[in-house]
Amino acid sequence: MSRDTGSNQSVTAETHGQDANSGGNSSQLEHAIRLERLTRYFGAKPVVKDLDFNVLSGKVTALLGLNGAGKTTTIRILMGLLSPTRGRAITLGEDADQMPLQTRARIGYAVEGHFLYPSMRVSQCQDFQRAGYKRWNEHLFQDIVRHFAIDPSAKISTLSRGQRAGVSLALVLAPDPELLVLDDPALGLDPVSRRALNETLIEFAGHGQRTVLLSSHLLDDVERIADRVAVMVGGKLKVDTSLDEFTSRVTLYSARCDGEPPSTISSIPGLIELRRLGQHLHMAIADVDQETQAALERLALPELEQTETTFSQAVMAFLTRERGDASFFSRPIHAYASNSDSDSSGDTV
Amino acid sequence: MLRIQITTGNKVPIYQQVVDQVRASIASGGLEIGSPLPSVRALATELVVNPNTVAKAYAQLVRDGVLESQQGRGYFVAKRREIYTKAERNRRLDEALQPLVAEALVLGFDKDELLQAIEKHFRRLVK
Numbered sequence: 001m002s003r004d005t006g007s008n009q010s011v012t013a014e015t016h017g018q019d020a021n022s023g024g025n026s027s028q029l030e031h032a033i034r035l036e037r038l039t040r041y042f043g044a045k046p047v048v049k050d051l052d053f054n055v056l057s058g059k060v061t062a063l064l065g066l067n068g069a070g071k072t073t074t075i076r077i078l079m080g081l082l083s084p085t086r087g088r089a090i091t092l093g094e095d096a097d098q099m100p101l102q103t104r105a106r107i108g109y110a111v112e113g114h115f116l117y118p119s120m121r122v123s124q125c126q127d128f129q130r131a132g133y134k135r136w137n138e139h140l141f142q143d144i145v146r147h148f149a150i151d152p153s154a155k156i157s158t159l160s161r162g163q164r165a166g167v168s169l170a171l172v173l174a175p176d177p178e179l180l181v182l183d184d185p186a187l188g189l190d191p192v193s194r195r196a197l198n199e200t201l202i203e204f205a206g207h208g209q210r211t212v213l214l215s216s217h218l219l220d221d222v223e224r225i226a227d228r229v230a231v232m233v234g235g236k237l238k239v240d241t242s243l244d245e246f247t248s249r250v251t252l253y254s255a256r257c258d259g260e261p262p263s264t265i266s267s268i269p270g271l272i273e274l275r276r277l278g279q280h281l282h283m284a285i286a287d288v289d290q291e292t293q294a295a296l297e298r299l300a301l302p303e304l305e306q307t308e309t310t311f312s313q314a315v316m317a318f319l320t321r322e323r324g325d326a327s328f329f330s331r332p333i334h335a336y337a338s339n340s341d342s343d344s345s346g347d348t349v
Numbered sequence: 350m351l352r353i354q355i356t357t358g359n360k361v362p363i364y365q366q367v368v369d370q371v372r373a374s375i376a377s378g379g380l381e382i383g384s385p386l387p388s389v390r391a392l393a394t395e396l397v398v399n400p401n402t403v404a405k406a407y408a409q410l411v412r413d414g415v416l417e418s419q420q421g422r423g424y425f426v427a428k429r430r431e432i433y434t435k436a437e438r439n440r441r442l443d444e445a446l447q448p449l450v451a452e453a454l455v456l457g458f459d460k461d462e463l464l465q466a467i468e469k470h471f472r473r474l475v476k
Binding site: 059060195198199202203205206219220221223224225226227244247248307308309310311312 | 359
């Protein structure tokens with residue numbers, strides 16, 4: 001829970017060295033995925049911009065961000081489904097843009113709305129899919145299918161959305177992948193299917209040495225499942241740290257403010273969100289230190305109060321970032337550059 | 350019996366909720382000295398939380414002397430009295446009592462009312 005940034009940086013440096021030396025042997029890779037200065041344009045628009053992001057092996061990492069933040073583009077690039085404009089993605093030690101088939105077979109990948117032939121029966125889906133894999137855990141497939149209350153002889157077309165998600169998940173997990181990549185797996189699922197999904201992911205992660213990267217908008221689920229959180233804003237990585245540490249590093253402040261907030265308020269070090277609600281200012285500040293406290297004292301805000309934050313409040317602070325006035329829907333992004341981003345990228349739980 | 354309920358969106362991190370509730374289960378006699386705890390994986394699945402979160406909570410409970418881990422056999426409720434010296438137990442009790450008494454004074458309770466309240470809670474936990 002403490003932020004010993006000094007030692008974190010040295011951990012990051014060491015792990016980079018190991019990766020470079022360990023070649024293609026994924027079981028020893030410190031990072032299942034490495035993104036180096038990854039950039040992707042669609043037309044003139046950069047959707048992912050100079051993204052440096054390493055996904056630690058053996059952990060569940062949640063990739064968070066608003067729609068359009070670049071999560072899906074990032075995932076498609078690291079799966080080798082899309083070429084980067086610049087930079088590169090190394091997945092299980094291989095350049096994702098030229099991923100060999102045998103490496104692809106070690107990765108489980110599921111997207112919302114995964115295509116399944118409507119006229120096939122669930123058991124036929126399994127037979128169809130397993131032909132492409134050397135390893136196939138039939139028991140696991142059946143366990144997951146049962147967990148989602150699916151009749152293996154049912155036709156896909158008769159299944160609910162949640163049950164189809166269950167079939168997709170079973171198909172993706174049965175080959176016993178080392179790396180599981182899920183793009184918004186809970187989208188549109190009812191609470192019971194979501195719980196089954198979460199339970200299945202926890203079972204999978206509990207085997208150890210398995211790496212999970214999932215994008216999600218469901219912060220309560222992420223809080224339960226993830227070891228680490230990465231937050232993307234506007235194609236850039238703004239947070240990459242352990243979940244508990246992330247929460248403990250964001251502090252909420254409120255203060256009374258009758259007129260306009262002082263213009264110097266945006267200079268508070270670490271300020272990530274500022275908004276006005278009635279006669280109060282609400283601020284979220286990352287990595288509060290002496291400098292931050294001195295800046296707050298200089299502003300002499302009346303009725304200044306400090307509270308701890310919950311995980312979802314901390315995420316929301318990064319995602320909304322309203323500043324200055326009461327316009328809740330404008331999102332000028334110019335605060336909180338990156339002083340904690342690089343510091344936090346290497347720490348472990 | 351071990352009873353744990355996890356809530357998300359809480360200011361208390363999930364691992365701390367596990368720590369607090371294991372401690373409460375022991376304090377209330379629900380978990381007796383020497384009794385086994387579920388494995389990390391079993392509890393993680395049961396609570397639908399990341400296994401590393403449960404492992405972190407168990408590690409903290411072992412550090413605090415609440416649980417002991419026996420190689421290959423799992424986690425058990427430790428014999429608390431062997432863990433802390435008399436002085437350390439006194440220190441911990443003082444640490445817990447000081448804010449309690451301060452709060453009671455602020456709220457305007459007198460000594461007898463406070464003692465009665467403590468007795469009520471004592472009876473609730475110790476049958």
